[in-house]
Amino acid sequence: MASLYNQAPSVSAVFSLYTSFSAIMMLFRTIFNDIVPKRYQDYITGKVVDFFFSSYLPSSFTFVIEKEWDSVENITFHAAEVYLPTLLSGLSTGKLLVGSSNLKNLEAQPKLRIPIDTKITDEFEGIHLEWTLHSVETKNFPNGKRFFHLTCEKDFCKKIMTEYFTYLTKSADNILRQCESLKIYTYNKEYSCWLSTNFEHHTTFETLAIESHIKNTMIDDLDAFSQGKDFFKSVGRAWKRGYLLYGPPGTGKSSMVAAIANYMKYDIYDLQLQSVRDDGDLRRILTSTQNRSILLIEDIDCGYDASCKRQTKETQEDCEPEKDSKILEEKVSLSGLLNFVDGLWSSCGEERIIIFTAKHKEKLDPALLRPGRMDIHILMDYCTPFVFKKLVALYLKIDDHVLFDPIEKLVLKVSVTPAEVTQQLMVTKNADIALKGLLELLETKTMEREEDTKEIEDGDTRKLNKMKKDK
Ligand SMILES: Nc1ncnc2c1ncn2[C@@H]1O[C@H](COP(=O)(O)OP(=O)(O)OP(=O)(O)O)[C@@H](O)[C@H]1O
Numbered sequence: 001m002a003s004l005y006n007q008a009p010s011v012s013a014v015f016s017l018y019t020s021f022s023a024i025m026m027l028f029r030t031i032f033n034d035i036v037p038k039r040y041q042d043y044i045t046g047k048v049v050d051f052f053f054s055s056y057l058p059s060s061f062t063f064v065i066e067k068e069w070d071s072v073e074n075i076t077f078h079a080a081e082v083y084l085p086t087l088l089s090g091l092s093t094g095k096l097l098v099g100s101s102n103l104k105n106l107e108a109q110p111k112l113r114i115p116i117d118t119k120i121t122d123e124f125e126g127i128h129l130e131w132t133l134h135s136v137e138t139k140n141f142p143n144g145k146r147f148f149h150l151t152c153e154k155d156f157c158k159k160i161m162t163e164y165f166t167y168l169t170k171s172a173d174n175i176l177r178q179c180e181s182l183k184i185y186t187y188n189k190e191y192s193c194w195l196s197t198n199f200e201h202h203t204t205f206e207t208l209a210i211e212s213h214i215k216n217t218m219i220d221d222l223d224a225f226s227q228g229k230d231f232f233k234s235v236g237r238a239w240k241r242g243y244l245l246y247g248p249p250g251t252g253k254s255s256m257v258a259a260i261a262n263y264m265k266y267d268i269y270d271l272q273l274q275s276v277r278d279d280g281d282l283r284r285i286l287t288s289t290q291n292r293s294i295l296l297i298e299d300i301d302c303g304y305d306a307s308c309k310r311q312t313k314e315t316q317e318d319c320e321p322e323k324d325s326k327i328l329e330e331k332v333s334l335s336g337l338l339n340f341v342d343g344l345w346s347s348c349g350e351e352r353i354i355i356f357t358a359k360h361k362e363k364l365d366p367a368l369l370r371p372g373r374m375d376i377h378i379l380m381d382y383c384t385p386f387v388f389k390k391l392v393a394l395y396l397k398i399d400d401h402v403l404f405d406p407i408e409k410l411v412l413k414v415s416v417t418p419a420e421v422t423q424q425l426m427v428t429k430n431a432d433i434a435l436k437g438l439l440e441l442l443e444t445k446t447m448e449r450e451e452d453t454k455e456i457e458d459g460d461t462r463k464l465n466k467m468k469k470d471k
Pocket residue numbers: 207208209210247248249250251252253254255256380418419420422
């Protein structure tokens with residue numbers, strides 16, 4: 001007993017050991033805090049916690065959710081990015097990234113993002129879940145390849161797969177529905193991906209000058225479409241709608257697309273067929289678009305071969321048919337496009353609108369116009385007296401003027417587009433001057449039209465006389 005007592009370290013030795021250990025730990029902590037950058041500190045701390053967490057929960061299971069899936073944006077990753085910042089109470093560090101890239105609207109609500117290596121917890125039906133966003137630099141991803149880790153107890157793995165991920169995407173969808181800023185995507189051929197920017201077009205059905213029956217048809221159809229999930233399912237049809245907007249340039253086709261997007265709060269995917277390599281590429285590009293969106297293919301009559309070969313001299317000026325048709329002959333075929341509109345398109349995604357615009361409907365292949373492909377065809381035409389008065393009310397804030405009568409008569413006589421009218425109305429806020437300018441424009445057009453008619457008549461008379469002479 002006495003020898004044991006002799007071997008035990010003295011109190012002063014224990015105290016001195018404790019002091020040395022504390023000093024080393026303090027030194028280590030100071031070095032760690034002063035030298036190691038904050039981001040790496042969080043990372044190392046996370047790793048240490050991870051180590052203990054996994055040994056404490058040996059039956060844990062981790063889902064890895066990468067930013068890309070099949071070379072396109074992973075919807076589950078996107079949903080997590082949207083949903084997780086709403087779980088403020090689950091944040092381990094109490095920190096969130098806040099920012100906005102919308103330089104045009106400084107009052108816009110900034111976005112929230114999860115910082116890298118920050119842990120965030122969620123509860124789903126009593127199941128404890130841990131999310132972490134990671135980033136690794138690789139040769140292909142110099143800005144970091146991002147992925148989420150979602151950890152839960154192994155026993156709940158199946159429930160998470162069947163129920164939690166659906167809950168996640170639905171929650172993200174609801175959050176996005178409330179978010180005001182819409183996006184317009186354009187396809188970048190070089191990087192083979194959609195690039196987005198904020199969509200700030202303010203045209204609505206109220207500011208679009210169209211005949212009332214067109215406006216009512218569109219609004220009723222869109223309302224029926226947005227509430228029609230069960231109906232489309234019950235009749236075995238995909239929840240999609242196709243519109244063909246056709247008419248001369250400057251009659252408001254693009255403005256109508258903007259009005260539809262703002263009304264439905266749908267993002268727009270603006271696809272230039274020229275940037276598509278082939279039919280396979282087209283399918284991949286189109287299946288990578290999100291639900292609740294508009295796929296816009298403008299000037300389809302200038303887009304594929306079948307429509308352009310029969311160009312008249314007049315229409316050739318509009319869309320350079322030779323050039324476009326050649327490119328598309330080698331790239332996207334009409335059947336590829338139709339397959340997508342009808343076939344594959346029907347089986348992927350839901351709540352989608354596809355809009356084709358064309359200058360000349362008669363140049364389109366009848367196959368594209370077949371019922372079921374484009375549900376509604378809308379002619380965006382030259383100005384009518386109603387459209388003229390609507391534009392004046394919008395731009396000059398008046399609903400009567402002494403020049404209305406002569407202008408309305410000329411509007412019925414010559415072809416003037418709403419774009420030409422708005423250009424005149426924007427010259428000045430003085431209604432007298434603006435309307436006089438518009439009247440002059442219409443008079444010039446009338447004179448030109450009369451000269452053209454006279455030339456044609458003279459030509460016909462000459463031809464007739466020559467024929468008589470030859471006889
Ligand atoms: N119906 C309309 N109501 C209000 N503004 C219009 C209308 N049509 C045209 N405009 C005005 O003219 C401009 C051009 O119109 P828009 O681009 O929508 O025509 P478009 O038919 O799509 O032409 P394009 O075929 O050349 O693309 C718009 O920015 C808008 O200011």
